Amino acid sequence: MPSLRKAEKNRIDNPLSAIRMVEEICSSHYLGQDFQDFWLKCLSPYLTLTGINIAESLSECLNFEPQWIRKILSLKPVVFLGSFGVGKTQILAKVAALLKASDRAVEIYNIDTIKTSGQGLLQAYAHKLDVPYYFGQEGWLSLQENIKNQTDVIKLIDTQGVNLKNSDDLNWLLSAQKFVFDPVLVVPCDGCVSLSPDYVSFIKKFGVRHIILSKLDIAGSLSLPIRLAWSSEVPIAMVNGSPNLSENLQYLNASKLLNALTGAEIAETGSDAISHSHAGY
Numbered sequence: 001m002p003s004l005r006k007a008e009k010n011r012i013d014n015p016l017s018a019i020r021m022v023e024e025i026c027s028s029h030y031l032g033q034d035f036q037d038f039w040l041k042c043l044s045p046y047l048t049l050t051g052i053n054i055a056e057s058l059s060e061c062l063n064f065e066p067q068w069i070r071k072i073l074s075l076k077p078v079v080f081l082g083s084f085g086v087g088k089t090q091i092l093a094k095v096a097a098l099l100k101a102s103d104r105a106v107e108i109y110n111i112d113t114i115k116t117s118g119q120g121l122l123q124a125y126a127h128k129l130d131v132p133y134y135f136g137q138e139g140w141l142s143l144q145e146n147i148k149n150q151t152d153v154i155k156l157i158d159t160q161g162v163n164l165k166n167s168d169d170l171n172w173l174l175s176a177q178k179f180v181f182d183p184v185l186v187v188p189c190d191g192c193v194s195l196s197p198d199y200v201s202f203i204k205k206f207g208v209r210h211i212i213l214s215k216l217d218i219a220g221s222l223s224l225p226i227r228l229a230w231s232s233e234v235p236i237a238m239v240n241g242s243p244n245l246s247e248n249l250q251y252l253n254a255s256k257l258l259n260a261l262t263g264a265e266i267a268e269t270g271s272d273a274i275s276h277s278h279a280g281y
C-alpha cells in the first residue's frame, strides 16, 4: 500500500496513487465495491488539485462527531447499547472519567441485572470516580426521580448485552415514553461484516444517535464499523482501542481513521479533544 509520509499529512500529489490507495484500502479491509465506488466519487473532485487530501474525501463518506462528549445533555440520559461483551461497561466507565475530568457531574445507572458479575466492577469504578451509582429496578426508579429533580447531572446507563436479532430485553427503552434517551451503540471493530444489516435494523429500532467503536486494537479489518457507519449515516463519536481502563477513549475523525486503515498509529491531536490527561484511572 502506498505509504503516507508524515510531512504530507495525508496528501498525495499523483492522482493515480490516490486512486490506488483508496482501492487498496477498500480491498484490504473488505469494504466492498459499492463503498469503494462511493469513496472514489468523493475523491474525484480532489484529483485535479495539487496535494490530494484522501482524508477529506473519506470525511465525505462517513460522519464523525468529535464533540459528542461536550454535547451530552443532562436531561437526556445516555444509554449504552450493544451485543455481548463488546465493551459497553468499560466504555461507559471511560466516558464517566472523561466527563469528570472536565468537571461535569455524572451518575451511573446499571440496568444490567443479568450479568451480576459486572455489577461489582462497575460499582467499584463509580466509587473510584466518586460518582453516584444506582443498580437494577431501584436504579430505574431513582433515574425517574432524578430526571425530574436534577438538571445538571449527566446520567449514564449501562445495559445488558443483547442479541441484535432479538432485542426484546431492551423494549423498556421503547416503552419509557417519559424519557428521551441518547442511545449510543457500541460496535466492535473486529465484528463480522455480515452482521451489518442486523446492526442497521437495531439502529433504526432504538433510534441510535451515535456509534462508539471498540476493540480497534485487535481488529484485522474495519469492514463492519465502516460499512455500518456509511450505510446508517450515524456519526462515529469515539473509539476504544485497549482492554485497559487506564487508557482513554479517543475521538475519531477521517484523518485518524485513515491512519488506522493504513496501519499508522492513531495519534491524539489536541484541537478537537478535551484534556484527557487526568481522565484515566
Ligand SMILES: Nc1nc2c(ncn2[C@@H]2O[C@H](COP(=O)(O)OP(=O)(O)OP(=O)(O)O)[C@@H](O)[C@H]2O)c(=O)[nH]1
Pocket: 082, 083, 084, 085, 086, 087, 088, 089, 090, 091, 112, 115, 118, 159, 160, 161, 162, 214, 215, 216, 217, 218, 240, 241, 242, 243, 244
Ligand atoms: N482488546 C480490547 N478489549 C476490550 C476493548 N473494550 C473492551 N474490551 C474487553 O472486553 C471485555 C468485555 O468488556 P465489557 O466492557 O465488560 O463489555 P460489555 O459489552 O459490557 O459486556 P456484557 O455486559 O457482558 O455484554 C473486557 O475484558 C474488556 O477488557 C477494546 O477496545 N480492546
Ligand SMILES: [Mg+2]
Pocket: 088, 089, 090, 112, 115, 118, 158, 159, 160, 161
Ligand atoms: Mg457490561
